[in-house]
Amino acid sequence: MEMNTLLIGLAGVLATAAPVLFAVIGETITERAGIINLSLNGTVILSAMGGFTVAYKTGSVPLGFLAGMVIGAIVALIIAFSSITLKRSQVAVGFVLALLCRDLAYFLGVPVLNQSGPRLPSLSIPILKDIPVIGTLFFKQDLITYLSYLVIFLAWWWIFHTRPGLMLRGIGERPAAAFVRGANVNRMRYIYTIIGGAIAGLAGPTYSLSIKAGWMGTQSGLDGIGWIALSIAIFGGWNPLRAAFGAYLFAFLQWLGLVLQSKLPGVPTQVLQVAPFPLMILTLLLVNISDAEWVERILAAMPEKPRRWMMKLLRALRASPPAALGVPFESE
Amino acid sequence: MKKNTWINLGFQAGALVLALLITTLILVAVGAPPLKAYLSILSGAFGSTRNMMAVLITWSPLLLTTAGVLITFSAGLWNIGMEGQMTLGAIFTTGMLRLLEDAVLPPALIIILGILAGIIGGAIWAALAGALKTFGGVNEIFGGLGLNFVATALTIYLVFGPWKRPGVGSMSGTQPFDESLWLPTLPGTELSLWSLLLSVLVIIVVYFLLRGTHFGLRLKAVGKNSRAAFLMGVPTWQYSMLAFLLCGAFAGLAGGIQVMGIYHRLLPNISNGYGFLGLLVAMLINYQAVWAAPIAFLFAALNIGSVQLQILYKLDSSFAGVLQDMLVLLVLLGEGARQRFVKKD
Numbered sequence: 001m002e003m004n005t006l007l008i009g010l011a012g013v014l015a016t017a018a019p020v021l022f023a024v025i026g027e028t029i030t031e032r033a034g035i036i037n038l039s040l041n042g043t044v045i046l047s048a049m050g051g052f053t054v055a056y057k058t059g060s061v062p063l064g065f066l067a068g069m070v071i072g073a074i075v076a077l078i079i080a081f082s083s084i085t086l087k088r089s090q091v092a093v094g095f096v097l098a099l100l101c102r103d104l105a106y107f108l109g110v111p112v113l114n115q116s117g118p119r120l121p122s123l124s125i126p127i128l129k130d131i132p133v134i135g136t137l138f139f140k141q142d143l144i145t146y147l148s149y150l151v152i153f154l155a156w157w158w159i160f161h162t163r164p165g166l167m168l169r170g171i172g173e174r175p176a177a178a179f180v181r182g183a184n185v186n187r188m189r190y191i192y193t194i195i196g197g198a199i200a201g202l203a204g205p206t207y208s209l210s211i212k213a214g215w216m217g218t219q220s221g222l223d224g225i226g227w228i229a230l231s232i233a234i235f236g237g238w239n240p241l242r243a244a245f246g247a248y249l250f251a252f253l254q255w256l257g258l259v260l261q262s263k264l265p266g267v268p269t270q271v272l273q274v275a276p277f278p279l280m281i282l283t284l285l286l287v288n289i290s291d292a293e294w295v296e297r298i299l300a301a302m303p304e305k306p307r308r309w310m311m312k313l314l315r316a317l318r319a320s321p322p323a324a325l326g327v328p329f330e331s332e
Numbered sequence: 333m334k335k336n337t338w339i340n341l342g343f344q345a346g347a348l349v350l351a352l353l354i355t356t357l358i359l360v361a362v363g364a365p366p367l368k369a370y371l372s373i374l375s376g377a378f379g380s381t382r383n384m385m386a387v388l389i390t391w392s393p394l395l396l397t398t399a400g401v402l403i404t405f406s407a408g409l410w411n412i413g414m415e416g417q418m419t420l421g422a423i424f425t426t427g428m429l430r431l432l433e434d435a436v437l438p439p440a441l442i443i444i445l446g447i448l449a450g451i452i453g454g455a456i457w458a459a460l461a462g463a464l465k466t467f468g469g470v471n472e473i474f475g476g477l478g479l480n481f482v483a484t485a486l487t488i489y490l491v492f493g494p495w496k497r498p499g500v501g502s503m504s505g506t507q508p509f510d511e512s513l514w515l516p517t518l519p520g521t522e523l524s525l526w527s528l529l530l531s532v533l534v535i536i537v538v539y540f541l542l543r544g545t546h547f548g549l550r551l552k553a554v555g556k557n558s559r560a561a562f563l564m565g566v567p568t569w570q571y572s573m574l575a576f577l578l579c580g581a582f583a584g585l586a587g588g589i590q591v592m593g594i595y596h597r598l599l600p601n602i603s604n605g606y607g608f609l610g611l612l613v614a615m616l617i618n619y620q621a622v623w624a625a626p627i628a629f630l631f632a633a634l635n636i637g638s639v640q641l642q643i644l645y646k647l648d649s650s651f652a653g654v655l656q657d658m659l660v661l662l663v664l665l666g667e668g669a670r671q672r673f674v675k676k677d
Binding site for chain 1: 338344358360362410412464467468470471473474475477478479480481482485608611612615646647648650651653654657658660661665667668669671672
């Protein structure tokens with residue numbers, strides 16, 4: 001019985017991680033191409049509202065998800081256009097879009113506020129669901145959660161095991177070299193930014209049509225998810241597998257907060273829900289710290305054995321961004 | 333030269349018109365009468381003395397956060413963590429007031445100490461973001477965002493935990509302070525001339541600091557080309573850190589004023605988005621401090637005016653945000669389009 005409760009709880013973690021995963025994987029693909037999509041927070045909120053509205057009006061859940069992807073793609077297109085064609089700061093435009101999409105969602109979402117609409121049904125996979133432990137954990141979810149498993153591996157396989165994926169890494173790392181090799185850098189950056197945006201656009205409907213069904217305006221509790229996803233993308237070191245680990249870790253910590261709440265009555269509820277956020281900073285620090293000069297100096301002063309051990313640890317945690325991330329490319 | 337000025341003006345005007353056009357279409361899309369909606373924003377902002385006071389009350393913290401980011405932007409830094417810095421200012425001010433509440437000190441002194449505590453709180457939080465960047469290699473955008481969340485968590489913890497009201501804690505915040513510890517306001521209003529005076533003073537100081545001083549020049553050098561500045565003998569990371577500290581101090585001051593002048597207590601979300609809004613204002617004025625006061629005033633008026641939309645047309649007051657964000661976005665894009673156009677010419 002106790003075991004079963006635990007399993008259902010962990011299965012819930014996999015489901016709540018799904019939207020964060022979409023945002024993180026979308027961002028990872030975008031940043032691999034050398035573009036930062038800082039609008040994620042707005043994309044998630046607007047695609048949640050847009051996805052729910054479309055599903056509510058048409059009664060079709062798939063159309064809702066499609067709407068979310070279209071919204072994500074359009075926002076990404078604006079970022080691609082402004083940064084690639086108009087050479088504007090990606091950070092500035094992304095930041096403004098993050099706010100614009102959020103405000104638009106709250107403004108346009110009033111007609112569907114607190115309405116009950118369609119939601120994605122749960123869909124257990126026959127046979128697989130009967131496997132002990134694993135069945136309950138992985139295969140009694142809904143369709144979008146299954147898709148989230150798939151997206152991780154597809155993105156990972158594409159980036160690291162295909163020829164176009166090699167090109168993708170090339171245009172983010174050394175665009176000039178990729179250009180010489182015949183890649184149309186700017187066109188590929190457009191394409192990957194839009195694809196990344198469309199994947200991130202799945203995050204919103206995953207909330208509003210599945211795990212937090214409905215649109216509750218500012219009470220939806222989605223403000224901040226996108227910013228978290230951006231940090232997780234860095235924690236993930238631009239590798240979909242590690243990024244997925246980060247997203248699951250985040251969801252797990254939030255769940256742990258809820259569980260611990262009953263054990264620690266002295267701590268206010270709201271505190272445990274935000275507990276993962278300080279941890280995110282800590283992980284960011286760990287990912288980046290091996291680049292700092294003073295760390296090298298301390299390491300050099302350490303005795304041989306602990307130094308080796310420390311260096312190994314730091315190297316394992318370390319993640320370097322694509323070298324041309326945020327840098328515009330000109331072929332002249 | 334003359335022709336370029338006209339081209340500049342043309343692109344800027346075009347961006348403004350396009351922004352207004354799109355927001356008007358958005359109003360039409362939700363079935364609101366656009367002209368009436370804009371007029372109601374206008375009357376919501378300036379229709380009565382009370383509303384005009386509210387605009388000025390909003391203007392003051394916005395001016396402070398704008399002044400702050402003008403400094404960090406000059407140093408080439410994206411201080412997105414200003415929301416958190418403002419929150420920490422509010423926390424420190426509240427902490428100081430709680431500490432001295434029952435002490436036998438003249439209230440004026442307690443108020444001054446409270447404000448100072450706020451400034452220090454904001455500066456500490458900014459220093460953290462700066463240290464994360466300088467010593468930890470964490471990009472200031474992500475460090476700042478993370479610290480924003482930590483600041484929110486801290487506020488919620490304090491409001492529901494150690495500082496909760498007698499009885500049960502609630503989102504409405506801590507126990508309000510005694511009236512003697514409120515920032516003096518104009519009789520019958522919530523407008524504090526002190527906070528207004530301080531923020532105007534700060535923006536003037538920042539204007540001259542960036543325009544005519546050795547410090548401002550070196551700061552800009554760090555922002556434009558940090559490596560070249562370093563080779564020229566400018567202590568670059570120290571300058572970045574100083575920019576963070578100053579920006580944080582202004583944000584902390586804004587947070588302190590929110591506590592002492594407006595809410596008289598600590599409550600969740602006390603920064604009210606002014607940090608992000610300050611970034612928008614700075615981008616819209618293309619980092620020119622001269623324009624900070626009027627544009628921040630316009631944004632404050634939009635914020636207050638759009639409350640009226642909610643009352644009259646049942647529209648969400650986030651319309652102010654939509655209009656502000658759209659303006660900034662199109663001005664950014666318009667500038668890009670202009671540069672492309674001029675280059676082709």
